[in-house]
Each structure stands twice: as C-alpha cells, then as structure tokens.
Amino acid sequence: MRRSGVALVAAGALVALPTLLPPPAGAGAAYAAGRTGGAGHVGAAQGREQWRGGWAAAPQPATDVYGKNWSGSGFARQTVRQVVRVSAGGSRARITLSNRYGTAPLRIAGATVGLTDKGAAVRHGSVRQLTFGHRQSATIPTGGELRSDGVGLPVRPLAALTITLYFDAPTGPTTFHGKAMATSYRAAGDHRADVGAAAFTETSSSWYVLSGVEVAGGGPVRxxxxxxxxxxxxxxxxxxxxxxxxxxxxxxxxxxxxxxxxxxxxxxxxxxxxxxxxxxxxxxxxxxxxxxxxxxxxxxxxxxxxxxxxxxxxxxxxxxxxxxxxxxxxxxxxxxxxxxxxxxxxxxxxxxxxxxxxxxxxxxxxxxxxxxxxxxxxxxxxxxxxxxxxxxxxxxxxxxxxxxxxxxxxxxxxxxxxxxxxxxxxxxxxxxx
The missing domain is CATH 3.40.50.1110 (SGNH hydrolase)
Known part of the structure; x- marks a missing residue:
C-alpha cells in the first residue's frame, strides 16, 4: 500500500522530488530547455532563479476534429493573442512555446506578455517584450520546444496574463491545444505591443504554439x-x-x-x-x-x-x-x-x-x-x-x-x-x- 495514511474517496496526497529531463535528441540551441524545469536554458542569471509552473496546456498535432480552427493553415504576417490564468504568482514570468508536432522549424518573430484587461486588451503599462536567449526572434526546431528568458512582471495567483506572438513568415501547420474553453485572438500584421484590442478582429477557441507559463520570485519555491x-x-x-x-x-x-x-x-x-x-x-x-x-x-x-x-x-x-x-x-x-x-x-x-x-x-x-x-x-x-x-x-x-x-x-x-x-x-x- 502506498497511500501513506491518505483517506480514500475524497482525498489526495502530494509529495515528490522531480528529476529533470534532458532536451529531446537532436534539439539545437534554440531549444532553450523546453520544459525541463530550469536545466539548460539561456542566461546564467536565470539559472539561479527558481521557477514553478503557472499555467500549461498539453500540445497536440494540428487537426480540425474539434471544428474549424487555425492550426492547419498556420500563420503568416499575423499576430496571435492568447489569455491564460496562472495558478501561482511571482515577480517574474516566462513562457514555453511548442513545435512538438510541427513538420518544419517554426520562427517566432517576437512575443510580449502583459496583464489582461478585457478581451484582447492589455492593461496600460504592463506590456513586456519577451526575448529568447536575449534576442527578440527565435526559431524552434522541428519537434522541439522553446522557453523565453524571464521578464520582470508582478503576477498574483489567479491573475490573467495575455501572451502575444507575432509570426512574420508562413508557419505551416502548428502545434496547438484544441479545446481551450477560452478565446484567442488574431490580427493581420504586427500588433504584439498593442494595448488595445481593435486590431484583433478574429477569434478562435483553441490555443496555438503556447504550451506553458512559469513564474519565479515571491518567496521560496516548494x-x-x-x-x-x-x-x-x-x-x-x-x-x-x-x-x-x-x-x-x-x-x-x-x-x-x-x-x-x-x-x-x-x-x-x-x-x-x-x-x-x-x-x-x-x-x-x-x-x-x-x-x-x-x-x-x-x-x-x-x-x-x-x-x-x-x-x-x-x-x-x-x-x-x-x-x-x-x-x-x-x-x-x-x-x-x-x-x-x-x-x-x-x-x-x-x-x-x-x-x-x-x-x-x-x-x-x-x-x-x-x-x-x-x-x-x-x-x-x-x-x-x-x-x-x-x-x-x-x-x-x-x-x-x-x-x-x-x-x-x-x-x-x-x-x-x-x-x-x-x-x-x-x-x-x-x-x-
């Protein structure tokens, strides 16, 4: 028996020491740690930070089984804005992007994160430019994942964050999460720094490329x-x-x-x-x-x-x-x-x-x-x-x-x-x- 005294029916029990996984075989430098919990990411300063998961969505291959969506056609010279709610808070944030099921390298021209206002709008003064190995753009290898550098952004538990991705070149079919039970937004052109929602005239009920948000700061990580x-x-x-x-x-x-x-x-x-x-x-x-x-x-x-x-x-x-x-x-x-x-x-x-x-x-x-x-x-x-x-x-x-x-x-x-x-x-x- 491995229940350690935990009652059945209306109970759960939590203890563990996780072991970190290495990047997948063949992943290049752009992998930037994927979802390894801190090993191998770009930047020595980040290596001293303790990160915890704030939000996640399991990646899936492009499909229309859930109905019409953007995963099959992908994106080109378009901005995708996605709203997620984090369970844990902190003083810094970073994101994970997935090309796990892509058939070609995926270029990210730029990305931002900010505090959600309403719909596709972001709170004034909260937009932060994200970087990948200190660069605004990056390429995710086929089958790989990419983690951004951390950025200063005070985030409370249960806060809504808006992550905005700009794709300047055709992506082809993209890794996504089909049933977000949330609204994502799309705009023509580069609108990653927009505070307002006016440019984001298209909507979808899936999440695209984004597979995780992590937070650091705000106390010791357990x-x-x-x-x-x-x-x-x-x-x-x-x-x-x-x-x-x-x-x-x-x-x-x-x-x-x-x-x-x-x-x-x-x-x-x-x-x-x-x-x-x-x-x-x-x-x-x-x-x-x-x-x-x-x-x-x-x-x-x-x-x-x-x-x-x-x-x-x-x-x-x-x-x-x-x-x-x-x-x-x-x-x-x-x-x-x-x-x-x-x-x-x-x-x-x-x-x-x-x-x-x-x-x-x-x-x-x-x-x-x-x-x-x-x-x-x-x-x-x-x-x-x-x-x-x-x-x-x-x-x-x-x-x-x-x-x-x-x-x-x-x-x-x-x-x-x-x-x-x-x-x-x-x-x-x-x-x-």
Whole structure:
C-alpha cells in the first residue's frame, strides 16, 4: 500500500522530488530547455532563479476534429493573442512555446506578455517584450520546444496574463491545444505591443504554439506542484468559455482561498485515450505522460483521470478519428499501472480518480459500463495509488449510479457542467494536499 495514511474517496496526497529531463535528441540551441524545469536554458542569471509552473496546456498535432480552427493553415504576417490564468504568482514570468508536432522549424518573430484587461486588451503599462536567449526572434526546431528568458512582471495567483506572438513568415501547420474553453485572438500584421484590442478582429477557441507559463520570485519555491492529467473532463469540456471553471481551475482557487496558492496545471486533452493514439485527440497517455507531466518543474503529485474514451470509442463505431481497437478493463488497468510506475520512478505520487458516469452518452453501452465499473473497482481497492478521489460517487445520480446527476450534467450525459466541475474539485481534501 502506498497511500501513506491518505483517506480514500475524497482525498489526495502530494509529495515528490522531480528529476529533470534532458532536451529531446537532436534539439539545437534554440531549444532553450523546453520544459525541463530550469536545466539548460539561456542566461546564467536565470539559472539561479527558481521557477514553478503557472499555467500549461498539453500540445497536440494540428487537426480540425474539434471544428474549424487555425492550426492547419498556420500563420503568416499575423499576430496571435492568447489569455491564460496562472495558478501561482511571482515577480517574474516566462513562457514555453511548442513545435512538438510541427513538420518544419517554426520562427517566432517576437512575443510580449502583459496583464489582461478585457478581451484582447492589455492593461496600460504592463506590456513586456519577451526575448529568447536575449534576442527578440527565435526559431524552434522541428519537434522541439522553446522557453523565453524571464521578464520582470508582478503576477498574483489567479491573475490573467495575455501572451502575444507575432509570426512574420508562413508557419505551416502548428502545434496547438484544441479545446481551450477560452478565446484567442488574431490580427493581420504586427500588433504584439498593442494595448488595445481593435486590431484583433478574429477569434478562435483553441490555443496555438503556447504550451506553458512559469513564474519565479515571491518567496521560496516548494516542490508542491499538482498536475491534473486526463481527457476532456480534465480539459474542462462543457464548462463556461472564458470563465476558468475547469476542475483544476477550481482546485487552484480553493488552494489560494485557503492561503496555500501553488501550481495546479491542466494537462488534459479532449478525446485523449490511455491506450491508443488518434490523429485528432493526441498521443496515448502512456506516451505523452513523460512530456506533459514528468518534464514539468517542481511537480509533487499528478491526479490521473483517464480511460472513458478508450471504453466508449472502442464500443461504438462512428466516433471521430481512426476506429479504436477494442480495449479490456485489464488493458486499462495495465496502462494506469504503467503511468504509476513512470511517476514513482521520478518520486512523483499519483492520485487515482475514478471514472465519472456516462449512461446516456453517445458512446454508452452496457458492456462499456461493465468495463468502467471494473476499472473503478480496481482504482478504489488495488492499493496501487498513493491516494484515491472517488469522482464517480461525487457526481453520480444517487438514484442511478450509472448516470451523472442532472444538476452536474452539461447536457451530453458525459461531461460535467460548471457545478459538476466545482463538486469534483471540492472532493479533494486540501488538508491532505
């Protein structure tokens, strides 16, 4: 048993000492550390700073499976402005840009960061020019990631930041994050230093190239970061756009309100699976876990909630992307065990979350429900996790435990609404954290 005294059902537990990953093989100098938590980035002064994750989004290959977006065509002589909310605060900030799934080197002509005003507008006096190895422009190698230099910008926990990227040459298809549940903005020409929003006349509901924001300063850094890892239910599908009502957001709010603000990073991908990679929904969890969790600075705990898409997409034909081979409960358990092994090798603890109900969803079957129950039974009783949060019980209908409660249902009988996500975050015991 690895629970270290942590109660089951409404609890989590957090301790770990992360090990830093090297840059991927073949990455050039422009890689500038990727997401290694501080090793190998440009500038000796930054090497003495202690950085923590403020915000993250798991990178995905370009796809239109979520509907029309800008990832396939990319950008040329255009400015993209994106608004994110950080969970942790500090006196300095830096960003990570991803070309993980690009097919050619990606040139960034320039970038800025500032405090968000409203929509695409930025607060007067807060815009900061970002540099990469002390240069305004940089090129990210194919398959690589690029971290900016740090810049002075006082940021409070739960503050909204606006990151603006200018692409002066055609990018081709870009790495992105499909379901941002937030609005991104685009303008023709170079508007990275604009304070106003007038030039940003186009909008999208995805994030592009930007995959992380980190903060430093504001006190000593503790290795207490949390990563929420999973599929669309972690991604926040069904929550209110631009409201930051995903369950990891609400968890960050609870910690801040309790006087314990810390990194809470959302590494969910809508449609993602444990065991199968699909063109539209990203690499399978066991393949992307080292990149999206183990390579994040100062992580102590990961909350694992994944497997429902493996079940549903393998049971019902006509789902987006390639057909999913049939998957058994035994295979899902083996995949979760592999993620636990990967995390424990890095000293990171894993909180297992039971799969939430899906009766009435488009891909529900009785056979799929038996697999969900088998996996949930193993999560609750195997002792393989360092703690368990029983989200199944939290959001299910007491009159029919196979179905999500009406008050928590976004309408598709699969994804929670804002109230459902708030209940999920509320099930995690802050004292245990």
């Amino acid at each position: 290795r207490d970061g949390i990563v929420a890892f999973g599929d669309s239910i972690t991604d926040g599908y069904g929550s209110t756009v631009d409201a930051n009502h995903r369950y990891p957001d609400v968890l960050a709010e609870r910690l801040a309100a309790a006087g314990r603000p810390r990194s809470v990073l959302d590494e969910g991908i809508s449609g993602n699976q444990l065991t199968h990679t699909t063109p539209g929904f990203g690499e399978k969890a066991v393949a992307r876990f080292p990149k999206d969790v183990l390579n994040v600075p100062n992580v102590r705990t990961v909350v694992l909630l994944e497997g429902i898409n493996d079940i549903g997409m393998s049971e019902v034909s006509g789902q987006p992307g390639e057909p999913t081979p049939e998957v058994s409960a035994r295979q899902l358990i083996a995949a979760q065990r592999e993620l636990i092994r990967q995390a424990h090798r890095r000293g990171i603890r894993v909180i297992g979350a039971t799969l939430t109900p899906f009766k009435g969803a488009a891909y529900y079957t009785e056979r799929g429900e038996l697999k969900r129950e088998a996996l949930n039974g193993w999560i609750r009783g195997s002792g393989a996790f360092d703690g368990v949060v029983d989200l199944d019980r939290v959001v299910s209908d007491p009159a029919d435990r196979h179905r999500i409660a009406a008050g928590y249902d976004s309408g598709d009988h699969l994804h929670p609404n804002d109230a459902g996500y708030r209940a999920m975050a509320g099930a995690i015991d802050l004292d245990a954290l």
